[in-house]
Amino acid sequence: MPIARLTIELEIPHAQSLKDRRQVVRSLKDKLRHAFNLSIAELDDGIVWNRATLGIAAISSSASYLTGQIQMIDAAVLRLATGLSAEITDSYAEILPE
Secondary structure, X not given: OOEEEEEEEEEOOOOOOHHHHHHHHHHHHHXXXXXXXXXXXXXXXXXXXXXXXXXXXXXXXXHHHHHHHHHHHHHHHHHHHHHOOOEEXXXXXXXXXX
């Protein structure tokens, strides 16, 4: 069963505290979980207030379905991050074979 993995690096220029950072990251995670059937987690320590790294994983029996889903998730992350005044600095996706 193939697994899709997407790593997103965000910059949050307006974050002046850990609370500001947490608000953006939590909102993004909740909206993505609600829209897609995926797992999402913060991958960094949260020490730097204006940056965050998110890891997203999805699983399916079809690699072609996962490819389309990852593209939709990536587009949704871009749209949601823009709405939260955050910027995507890097995005890396891969499909791990069976």
